[in-house]
Amino acid sequence: MIALDDTDHKLLRALAEDADQGSGALGRRFGLSQPATWRRIRRLEESGIIAGRRLDLDAEALGFGVTVFLGVKLATKGRVSLEDFERAVTAIPEVQTVEHVLGMYDYRLRIVARDLTDFERVLRRRIMTLPGAGSVEANVLLSEERRRGPLG
Amino acid sequence: MLDDLDRRLLRRLQLNPAISMGELAELAGTTAAVASRRLAHLRDNGILRGSRARIDWRALGYSVEVSLRFTLDKTQRLAFDEFIAAARGVPEVTEIQTFLGQVDVRLNVIARDMPHYQQVYRESILALPHIADIEALMQVARIKNDEVLPV
Numbered sequence: 001m002i003a004l005d006d007t008d009h010k011l012l013r014a015l016a017e018d019a020d021q022g023s024g025a026l027g028r029r030f031g032l033s034q035p036a037t038w039r040r041i042r043r044l045e046e047s048g049i050i051a052g053r054r055l056d057l058d059a060e061a062l063g064f065g066v067t068v069f070l071g072v073k074l075a076t077k078g079r080v081s082l083e084d085f086e087r088a089v090t091a092i093p094e095v096q097t098v099e100h101v102l103g104m105y106d107y108r109l110r111i112v113a114r115d116l117t118d119f120e121r122v123l124r125r126r127i128m129t130l131p132g133a134g135s136v137e138a139n140v141l142l143s144e145e146r147r148r149g150p151l152g
Numbered sequence: 153m154l155d156d157l158d159r160r161l162l163r164r165l166q167l168n169p170a171i172s173m174g175e176l177a178e179l180a181g182t183t184a185a186v187a188s189r190r191l192a193h194l195r196d197n198g199i200l201r202g203s204r205a206r207i208d209w210r211a212l213g214y215s216v217e218v219s220l221r222f223t224l225d226k227t228q229r230l231a232f233d234e235f236i237a238a239a240r241g242v243p244e245v246t247e248i249q250t251f252l253g254q255v256d257v258r259l260n261v262i263a264r265d266m267p268h269y270q271q272v273y274r275e276s277i278l279a280l281p282h283i284a285d286i287e288a289l290m291q292v293a294r295i296k297n298d299e300v301l302p303v
Contacts, residue, residue, distance in 0.1 A: 012207060016205050016206075018203075019202070019203040020202050051206045051207070052206050053170055054203060054204050054206050055200070055203050056200075056201040056204055057199060058199050061197070061198065062154070062162075096296070096301075097297050097298075098297075099219075099295065100291070101219065101289040101291055101292060103288055103289035137254060141250075141251060145236075147245055149243065150214075150244055
């Protein structure tokens with residue numbers, strides 16, 4: 001693991017807000033030269049701390065009015081391979097994230113849909129037909145805030 | 153409204169937000185000039201807001217990630233507001249979501265290791281106001297995390 005200083009933390013915070021900023025503009029903001037800023041960003045990327053970029057789209061304006069978090073319990077643990085379930089669930093376009101978890105559920109999914117009717121279609125035709133899928137619990141997202149976390 | 157070309161551009165751009173305009177245009181079957189005009193239009197309409205760096209907390213030394221699901225005491229009129237305001241003050245909280253369903257609020261909490269998690273849980277999480285019940289889901293692995301919209 002690489003050691004980060006205050007400037008690295010500031011760069012991470014700034015890029016987590018807006019990754020389209022160039023190293024020139026970021027450098028001016030934090031009192032660094034453009035090449036020095038570029039080298040720091042590259043180091044953060046190479047160490048895997050910056051694990052890529054996510055496009056920030058207005059989901060609602062694009063017709064995706066509903067986000068649902070689904071807890072999925074596997075019905076037949078041991079008989080169905082986790083790999084088969086994971087491969088199948090990852091291939092569903094409406095499924096945005098898949099987490100393997102320990103607790104009352106085995107998997108936690110984030111699903112987008114046009115509306116609740118569309119979500120029901122995804123749930124019945126895609127999720128409930130997955131190999132090994134057992135009981136599910138759905139929670140409809142009302143609001144979401146992403147925090148900067150423990151960065152400096 | 154969006155046409156097929158806009159959708160193709162957004163699909164490709166979501167998979168690789170750092171792609172060059174020339175490459176993006178070629179993949180979407182258009183010219184760089186048309187592609188950049190279309191993206192500027194999507195930006196002006198507020199559909200394309202920009203891009204954000206994705207931080208890998210594990211690479212930063214936070215090896216524990218737990219999803220905490222809360223049921224709040226709804227007899228308290230300000231339960232949601234006060235709970236969320238207090239949760240914002242906990243640095244280890246990376247996401248706050250509210251729901252319609254069995255769960256009222258979910259916090260995503262990260263920690264360096266289990267002793268650190270225990271400390272955050274006892275000192276910061278259990279101190280949050282109006283908690284009626286907590287359930288924890290500990291993350292074993294992230295299988296998919298691209299958050300791509302199927303446009």
